Amino acid sequence: MSDVRPSNSRRNPNFGFILTHNTDANSNYNALQVSLRKRYSAGLQFLGSYTWGHSIDAGSQQWGSEGRNNPQNTTNIYDRKFDLGDSIFDVRHSFSFNAIYELPFGNNLDGAARHILGGWEINSILVLSGGNPATIITGFNKSRSVDTRNPDRPNLAASKANNTEGGSTGCGNVAAGTPLGTPSLWFAPCAFSLPLEGTLGNLGRSAVRGDGVVQLDFGITKKFDVTEGIGAQFRAEFFNIINTANFAHPSASLFTGSGGRRGNTGRISRTVTTSRQIQLALKFTF
Numbered sequence: 547m548s549d550v551r552p553s554n555s556r557r558n559p560n561f562g563f564i565l566t567h568n569t570d571a572n573s574n575y576n577a578l579q580v581s582l583r584k585r586y587s588a589g590l591q592f593l594g595s596y597t598w599g600h601s602i603d604a605g606s607q608q609w610g611s612e613g614r615n616n617p618q619n620t621t622n623i624y625d626r627k628f629d630l631g632d633s634i635f636d637v638r639h640s641f642s643f644n645a646i647y648e649l650p651f652g653n654n655l656d657g658a659a660r661h662i663l664g665g666w667e668i669n670s671i672l673v674l675s676g677g678n679p680a681t682i683i684t685g686f687n688k689s690r691s692v693d694t695r696n697p698d699r700p701n702l703a704a705s706k707a708n709n710t711e712g713g714s715t716g717c718g719n720v721a722a723g724t725p726l727g728t729p730s731l732w733f734a735p736c737a738f739s740l741p742l743e744g745t746l747g748n749l750g751r752s753a754v755r756g757d758g759v760v761q762l763d764f765g766i767t768k769k770f771d772v773t774e775g776i777g778a779q780f781r782a783e784f785f786n787i788i789n790t791a792n793f794a795h796p797s798a799s800l801f802t803g804s805g806g807r808r809g810n811t812g813r814i815s816r817t818v819t820t821s822r823q824i825q826l827a828l829k830f831t832f
Contacts, residue, residue: 589648679752
């Protein structure tokens with residue numbers, strides 16, 4: 547617990563909320579990067595890349611718009627290490643693979659058979675990545691720092707864990723045994739409690755991980771000659787062809803201003819990628 551002030555007083559009650567902007571946060575990033583490339587030959591080329599990385603800092607954003615599901619402000623300007631944790635853009639595992647393959651059949655044929663069976667090409671992009679961190683907040687200024695942007699974090703109960711697996715212990719309108727790690731309840735809101743008036747909670751920054759991303763895009767192209775000097779290309783592209791739902795961050799605000807638990811804490815209300823999209827195109831070249 548940091549910066550204990552049990553009374554309602556502040557360091558200087560003559561001042562209200564003062565917004566300052568500093569660019570002095572420290573960060574540290576380590577990574578292992580591996581790639582495998584096949585240059586174009588026999589109609590095939592591909593590139594696969596994997597990154598294991600870990601980024602830690604005491605502040606990830608300059609302004610609020612890029613903060614995602616994280617507070618904009620430093621919790622305690624007198625103790626910057628109190629906010630030391632995973633960066634809001636930290637992704638531990640990231641894999642991507644893209645390939646283009648010109649189908650070999652039909653190219654050695656003549657006449658109508660060549661026009662029908664030749665000139666086909668397929669391509670694909672696969673992206674697999676882990677989720678970004680989210681910071682759980684109390685939802686109001688329990689510390690009485692007069693910070694209207696509410697970066698206050700709660701206490702983590704010693705007998706509970708802020709994980710996204712198993713079932714909830716139950717509290718408020720959350721029934722005991724409610725499964726975690728689902729859009730209805732991503733993390734366990736019952737694992738957290740309000741700190742004492744005028745104090746900061748013991749929960750660290752970036753305590754919960756959001757959902758990862760799984761996306762497979764696929765395309766098929768047909769090239770053919772219309773007349774001498776005029777060609778055409780037909781393309782069919784399928785974005786998120788397996789129609790995976792990639793979820794956004796859960797709601798991470800725990801309490802109302804009166805100290806009651808919010809009903810939507812831990813819920814996910816939107817996705818970060820579109821559903822399956824199909825695009826058709828026809829292009830002429832001359």
